[in-house]
Amino acid sequence: MTHASDTLLIGGRMLSSRLFLGSGKYSSNSLIPPIVNASGAQVITVAVRRVDPEAGQENILTHIPKSCILMPNTSGARNAQEAVRIARLARAAGCGDWIKIEVISDNRYLLPDNQETIEATRILAAEGFTVLPYMSPDLMAAKRMAEAGAAAIMPLGAPIGTNRGFRTKELVRIMIEEISLPVIVDAGIGRPSEACECMEMGAAAVLVNTAVASAADPVAMARAFGQAVAAGRTAFLAGPGAVEETAKASSPLTGFLHE
Amino acid sequence: MKVVINGKDAQLEDGESLEGCLASKGFDAKAVVVELNESIVPKDIWPTIALKEGDRLEVVSFVGGG
Numbered sequence: 165m166t167h168a169s170d171t172l173l174i175g176g177r178m179l180s181s182r183l184f185l186g187s188g189k190y191s192s193n194s195l196i197p198p199i200v201n202a203s204g205a206q207v208i209t210v211a212v213r214r215v216d217p218e219a220g221q222e223n224i225l226t227h228i229p230k231s232c233i234l235m236p237n238t239s240g241a242r243n244a245q246e247a248v249r250i251a252r253l254a255r256a257a258g259c260g261d262w263i264k265i266e267v268i269s270d271n272r273y274l275l276p277d278n279q280e281t282i283e284a285t286r287i288l289a290a291e292g293f294t295v296l297p298y299m300s301p302d303l304m305a306a307k308r309m310a311e312a313g314a315a316a317i318m319p320l321g322a323p324i325g326t327n328r329g330f331r332t333k334e335l336v337r338i339m340i341e342e343i344s345l346p347v348i349v350d351a352g353i354g355r356p357s358e359a360c361e362c363m364e365m366g367a368a369a370v371l372v373n374t375a376v377a378s379a380a381d382p383v384a385m386a387r388a389f390g391q392a393v394a395a396g397r398t399a400f401l402a403g404p405g406a407v408e409e410t411a412k413a414s415s416p417l418t419g420f421l422h423e
Numbered sequence: 424m425k426v427v428i429n430g431k432d433a434q435l436e437d438g439e440s441l442e443g444c445l446a447s448k449g450f451d452a453k454a455v456v457v458e459l460n461e462s463i464v465p466k467d468i469w470p471t472i473a474l475k476e477g478d479r480l481e482v483v484s485f486v487g488g489g
Binding site for chain 1: 429430448449450451453454455456458461463465481482483484485486487488489
């Protein structure tokens with residue numbers, strides 16, 4: 165594969181950017197277009213919530229470039245049935261059939277319930293959704309999600325919103341090795357260098373939200389993440405050299421001036 | 424009659440249509456998706472749905488999220 169033709173295929177869509185972005189927690193939704201533009205991201209996550217007409221909420225979709233793929237999440241779901249309900253509502257909004265399954269009943273660390281997530285994946289994949297499950301990095305659960313029809317799997321790097329980095333590295337490395345689906349590291353990635361590390365290791369993509377939204381300059385941080393993800397991918401394709409225990413001279417060991 | 428909209432009690436004229444209800448309560452029809460008693464109601468049939476006492480509506484839309 166040439167680097168120029170390196171694209172990610174998910175749900176029949178060819179993606180040239182391997183950075184996925186969340187749309188939450190920005191100081192203003194008007195930041196979304198410059199952030200999308202600076203990062204190059206093509207997939208944007210949104211959530212589904214009750215509308216309060218008295219709160220004067222604006223329609224976030226008016227801020228998301230039309231060229232983006234919308235990936236609604238099922239946040240707020242505590243079991244498979246609730247996730248399925250949210251997914252159906254999201255699809256009824258007419259914004260495509262991508263869905264990020266998020267089933268969480270742990271309020272402290274917001275860790276996903278893999279068992280319920282597998283079940284929701286099975287139901288929604290059968291209904292024609294392009295299903296991307298957010299999961300705790302467990303190889304066997306990932307295999308079951310693949311069997312259930314997931315289009316990719318999204319293990320967490322660290323708990324949601326923590327910016328703690330790629331804490332699950334060893335488990336995700338095994339998943340990349342053993343799972344044929346794209347593995348997208350989602351949650352906890354706080355710095356571009358950590359996103360780059362995911363990509364160097366062979367992750368298919370990285371999803372960030374808080375890292376960008378909580379930066380002092382979100383647009384510049386979005387640009388940095390886009391560059392870091394692209395750099396990590398290029399490094400992965402380039403094939404890093406072997407790691408050695410002892411020094412291996414880079415300069416010739418002959419022709420020294422003292423000889 | 425009383426219906427429940429997004430978990431809160433609401434008063435409506437008897438026989439109010441779903442479309443009329445949403446307009447009178449200030450929802451932006453272009454931006455929302457509606458469940459009536461846990462079934463999604465396609466937008467094109469909103470005018471034909473007459474609400475009944477005790478109906479439960481969920482009116483949702485997209486917000487920022489990760």
